[in-house]
Amino acid sequence: NAGVTQTPKFQVLKTGQSMTLQCAQDMNHNSMYWYRQDPGMGLRLIYYSASEGTTDKGEVPNGYNVSRLNKREFSLRLESAAPSQTSVYFCASSPRSSSYNEQFFGPGTRLTVL
Amino acid sequence: RKEVEQDPGPFNVPEGATVAFNCTYSNSASQSFFWYRQDCRKEPKLLMSVYSSGNEDGRFTAQLNRASQYISLLIRDSKLSDSATYLCVVSGWGSQGNLIFGKGTKLSVKP
Numbered sequence: 001n002a003g004v005t006q007t008p009k010f011q012v013l014k015t016g017q018s019m020t021l022q023c024a025q026d027m028n029h030n031s032m033y034w035y036r037q038d039p040g041m042g043l044r045l046i047y048y049s050a051s052e053g054t055t056d057k058g059e060v061p062n063g064y065n066v067s068r069l070n071k072r073e074f075s076l077r078l079e080s081a082a083p084s085q086t087s088v089y090f091c092a093s094s095p096r097s098s099s100y101n102e103q104f105f106g107p108g109t110r111l112t113v114l
Numbered sequence: 115r116k117e118v119e120q121d122p123g124p125f126n127v128p129e130g131a132t133v134a135f136n137c138t139y140s141n142s143a144s145q146s147f148f149w150y151r152q153d154c155r156k157e158p159k160l161l162m163s164v165y166s167s168g169n170e171d172g173r174f175t176a177q178l179n180r181a182s183q184y185i186s187l188l189i190r191d192s193k194l195s196d197s198a199t200y201l202c203v204v205s206g207w208g209s210q211g212n213l214i215f216g217k218g219t220k221l222s223v224k225p
Contacts, residue, residue, distance in 0.1 A: 033212075041217065042118075042201070043201070044215075045206075045212060048212065058212070090157055090158070102148060102160045102163070104160075105157035105158050105159070106157060107157050
């Protein structure tokens with residue numbers, strides 16, 4: 001089992017460019033999440049998908065869109081990147097849509113927007 | 115008031131020391147509590163869940179005080195490999211599995 005995988009690992013964009021961050025899990029988990037982690041801010045939830053076919057906004061959704069492509073895959077799209085979106089992005093998955101379950105994280109994508 | 119607050123750290127301790135981390139949370143409706151560990155430039159990984167009765171896993175002991183909305187993590191006999199950032203995590207709004215993460219406390223164990 002690879003667990004949660006993310007691509008790319010690193011990315012540099014210019015302001016205004018778009019890109020999609022990919023996430024996949026092979027644990028048959030129902031719920032998937034996208035976080036960003038900034039120095040001094042901790043992990044903040046961007047979007048989540050409680051189950052296949054549903055997505056909801058988290059704490060900091062502005063400037064992002066998501067797609068739950070199937071049970072395995074959950075992508076995060078930046079339509080017009082801004083320097084404020086420079087961050088480390090983590091995808092996570094959880095067995096069920098319940099806060100009693102731990103979340104398993106991918107290795108992260110380090111994004112720099114110039 | 116921030117939802118999850120932790121000791122700011124960093125904690126610099128010698129090998130073999132006992133170190134305690136504290137955390138407070140603001141949402142009295144939170145039902146689940148965790149400690150995650152995050153190594154430098156790596157993803158967070160679950161260290162242990164925290165139960166109302168307290169729980170122990172080897173050198174690690176977690177305690178929960180619901181009345182005070184307070185969580186603690188005790189590490190005994192610190193090892194060099196314990197050096198990491200420790201994140202206090204509590205369940206957030208609704209029942210969708212959302213978790214609220216503290217900013218973390220950095221621990222550095224020195225020889």
